[in-house]
Amino acid sequence: MTTPVLLPMFSQLLLLFSLMSLSNAAETSDYTTFIECLVKNSSPDDQASVSSIVYSPQNSSFNSVLQAYIKNKRFNTSATPKPAIIVTATKESHVQNTVICAKNMGIQLKIRSGGHDYDGISYVSDTTFIILDLFNIRKIDVNIATETAVVEAGATLGELYYRIWEKSDVHGFPAGVCPTVGVGGHLSGGGYGNMLRKFGLSVDNVIDARIVDVNGKILDRKSMGEDLFWAIRGGGGASFGVILSYTIQLVKVPKITTVFRVMRSLDENATDIVHRYQFVVDKLDDGLFIRMLLQPVSGKVKGQKTIRATFIGMFLGDSSTLKGIMDKGFPELGLKKEDYSEMSWIRSVMWWANFDNTTSLDTLLSRNSDGVNFLKRKSDYVQTPIPKDGLESIWKKMVELGKVGFVLNPYGGKMSEISSSATPFPHRAGNIYKLQYSVNWHEEGAEADKNYMSQIRSLYSFMTPYVSSSPRGAFLNYRDLDIGVSDHGKDSYTEGQVYGEKYFGANFDRLVKVKSAVDPENFFRNEQSIPVKVMQSRRLKK
Structure with a gap:
């Protein structure tokens, strides 16, 4: 400095x-x-x-x-x-x-x-x-010659995608589908998107970083050392310092990508399709990603609810190739030729963000989020297909609760090839899909908050027999204070272990070791930060 x-x-x-x-x-x-x-x-x-x-x-x-x-x-x-x-x-x-x-x-x-x-x-x-x-610290420098980019922490994913597209229509980056997400938190927590089965997580494609440490010094990969560099690629940067920027490796994308979105309700054989989805979705072509939304919706009979399954897919290639893959690997979904839409990769980014094909790409530079709601999210990992009778009991519970839905994101492909200890993110091989619980509401007040929070917690509890255990996994980017917090007192390690092993599995203790070395007084702390093994005394304001 x-x-x-x-x-x-x-x-x-x-x-x-x-x-x-x-x-x-x-x-x-x-x-x-x-x-x-x-x-x-x-x-x-x-x-x-x-x-x-x-x-x-x-x-x-x-x-x-x-x-x-x-x-x-x-x-x-x-x-x-x-x-x-x-x-x-x-x-x-x-x-x-x-x-x-x-x-x-x-x-x-x-x-x-x-x-x-x-x-x-x-x-x-x-x-x-x-x-x-950090929203003002958001420069992006794309270098197509080296197929890399330096992106500052306050930039959004939309800005990153746009700046890559400005330089090349055959390069992209594997990260989230919401353009207004900030790069700093997204990458430091792991970062995933619709290309993870082909290219892995965002952090699997990070090759350098700049961080301000607890002493106010700026460190890059060489000066911070490999342990700290490992920790800030999935262990949450805010436990270790302030991430200034990441250097990322761009990936090659084809001139044509193909997307589809189809819905199936229970009376359209959704239970059988969802059941089959679990057996094939992590084994299909690595360039294919099929997200599934499960939501309670109004049925055909007034006053009754049913479950709707929405399948949202993207393939890194043309529609004829994708049709062959789907006809062979997942014919139960019943996709027709007219269900597929071909477009460039950058247009697929817009499509995933729910913009139509006529919307200007400049929209990716907007930092405003429309329709901010009251919301709660939780996460799980499914490692064994849920049987049909289990799905039927889940449908019944969702209808009973009325509002909470699921988002299923498939793994397999590259995710199964990378070691669980390569980065702090441990949820690799053995997981069929990540499960996100989702509830949004518009009503204000304590009663509405209590109602919807109770709904999502009830469904989370109900799902216990069907998800990972010992520990029950969770995804750091889906922060969830329900699974444990620390007050950073004398029991901070034990408290941190509760949520830390859910987020990081066997990587938790290595993160604690790194934290204890680089921030022994635990200055960089939050309700779910990595604890130090032995807390050094320092008076913190209350």
Whole structure:
């Protein structure tokens, strides 16, 4: 980090007074102390920009900045705990100084890169906290000659896909299907998408990274070492530092991809089709990905509900080839020639995001999410096909509950070829599909929250006999505080083990070892962060 050049004392005092006056910060001692620290640690150029990147609750723009990247309305209420300070860093030195000052003050630092954080871990806390928001740190440099790209943590997947397409129509990257997801959290938690059976997870295609460590130093792969580099590719970057950027390996995509979306209800033989899906979906051509949605919907008889299965597929190739694969490997779905649509890979990105074929590709650059709801998500892994009578009992339970649905994402292919210890993400061979529980609602108030949260927890409990066990697996990118939390006290390792083994399996203890080495005082912490083995004493603000 650049050694700061101190301004003359009178100029420093003038700058500090103007910053405090602009945001009425004299009312908040944490804010005043934080500003003083930033000024002290900044170069003259950075000192001039502090007033434009730091927000206190007294600032008129505070709420709009806070709410801009909240994607779950459950954490956007008057009762939701708010940060003491938001830092909207625009350069790496802002990140370094924020880490240094938050650490010196003993205040918890929450790191947000996109807000697609199902349980609000990156922007909510019951203790005094600062949000370091990275949405301004989002440069993307695509190099087709080396088939790589450097993408900063605050960029969105949509921006990444667009910038790749600008340079090449035969390159892509295996990551999520929602364009507004932030790269930082997505990649550090594993990252997956509709090309995982061909190319693996996002983290399987990361070749370098830049991170700000607990001392405010910027490290790349060489200087951080292979243990830390391993940890931040699936172990959650926020437990170890602040991810600034990832260097990713691009993948080759064909000129033509083929997609389809078909629905089948129970009276259209959906139970038999869903049952068969489990036996074939992880064994079909590696270039084929078939997601399945299961939802309770209104039936033909008024007042009665049924189950609808929606099959959403993408194949890295043309429709005639795909038709041959489906006719041979999954004829039970009954796809017809007219069900297939051919398009470029970048257009398939738009299609998965529910845009029609006439929508401008510039839409991928939009950072706004339409239709933000109240929501809850949970996850499981299925390793043995659920029998038909089991499916029928699940349908009955879903109809009884009324609102909760499933999203099934198949594995196999590349996922079965990579060792479970290659990255912290352990859920590789042996899993047929990942199961996401999903419920959205629009009603406000505690009663609605209680109702829908109870529904999804009830279905999760009901599914126990059909999913992985010892431990029951979970996916880090689908953050779920129900499966365990830590208060970072004397029992933090034991508490962390509860959720840590669900997310990371046998990789948990290696993550603890890395964490204990790089952040022994546990500064980078959240409700589900990696604990240190032996907590070193340091007073943390409550």
